[in-house]
Amino acid sequence: MLEIKGVKKSYGEFQLDCSLNVEKGRITGLVGENGAGKSTLFKAVLGLISYDAGEIKILGKTQEELSEKEKEELGVVLAEAGFTGYLKGKDVEAVLARLYPKFEAEKFHQMCEEYQIPLNKFIKEYSTGMKAKLNLIIALTHQAEFLMLDEPTAGLDVGAREGMLDILREYMEEKPERSILISSHISSDLEHLCDDIYVIHKGKIVLHEEMDTILEKYAVLKVSEEQYRAMDKRYLLKERKDFFGIACLTNEKQYYMENYPKIVVESGSLDQVILMLTGGER
Numbered sequence: 001m002l003e004i005k006g007v008k009k010s011y012g013e014f015q016l017d018c019s020l021n022v023e024k025g026r027i028t029g030l031v032g033e034n035g036a037g038k039s040t041l042f043k044a045v046l047g048l049i050s051y052d053a054g055e056i057k058i059l060g061k062t063q064e065e066l067s068e069k070e071k072e073e074l075g076v077v078l079a080e081a082g083f084t085g086y087l088k089g090k091d092v093e094a095v096l097a098r099l100y101p102k103f104e105a106e107k108f109h110q111m112c113e114e115y116q117i118p119l120n121k122f123i124k125e126y127s128t129g130m131k132a133k134l135n136l137i138i139a140l141t142h143q144a145e146f147l148m149l150d151e152p153t154a155g156l157d158v159g160a161r162e163g164m165l166d167i168l169r170e171y172m173e174e175k176p177e178r179s180i181l182i183s184s185h186i187s188s189d190l191e192h193l194c195d196d197i198y199v200i201h202k203g204k205i206v207l208h209e210e211m212d213t214i215l216e217k218y219a220v221l222k223v224s225e226e227q228y229r230a231m232d233k234r235y236l237l238k239e240r241k242d243f244f245g246i247a248c249l250t251n252e253k254q255y256y257m258e259n260y261p262k263i264v265v266e267s268g269s270l271d272q273v274i275l276m277l278t279g280g281e282r
């Protein structure tokens, strides 16, 4: 669906240098702190900014090679973008109907009703959550096969975030060959949604792993200096000094549980893994 190979972009000190793949039928998450480069990567993929090196292919083609029909296969939500506040929800509907031959008016109405989007109000009067939901509904109601969602849950409370993740799960269940690329700086949103995770830090991908593998095989080992000296370090990805000794990130927790039963093993949530990868010493 999407292939990003060695894409580079510099903004002064900041340097993006990324490769990433989104496979058909999978939800791929891009997680990283504020300023890590998520939006820059999305903008490069969508042709909204130029990049200095590398190659991007969507549906096997470059941006320029994509036909209008193929572009309709893409559903996009960009951070801080949307329709002007001086339109009402129902005006958006009219624009979409002109823009997309495959626009699904009935589904649009159904979703707006279900998610309590007032079509007769001006968008500038919408809450942050309403705007975010409207943006997602727009991306979902023209039979797009590939969704690219940059921080679609930004500014939403926990309940609204869960609601939005449910919408995405339903979208995938309708047609399993669809794909989603979704970014967030909130790892718990992605942990329960994605098949594949990329962690971006200061413009670089520091981890690419299947979500199930992270949950099954990753862990943080809490060891004393003495335990650390004696242990096999082959499967340690990163270490960090802690108040109790040393915290070590491993992707082979079973090995350490079997061979070092006295070591404290904290099963790695995505948050813990990210913290270790982006804040550790090695």
Ligand SMILES: Nc1ncnc2c1ncn2[C@@H]1O[C@H](COP(=O)(O)OP(=O)(O)OP(=O)(O)O)[C@@H](O)[C@H]1O
Pocket (backbone or CB within 6 Å): 011, 014, 032, 033, 034, 035, 036, 037, 038, 039, 040, 041, 079, 185
């Ligand atoms: N047009 C621009 N001109 C100069 N610097 C830019 C520009 N756009 C982005 N940057 C810089 O590039 C870096 C990455 O920004 P980007 O918006 O991609 O991060 P992000 O991961 O999306 O962050 P957030 O979660 O806060 O949205 C930042 O240091 C930012 O200041």
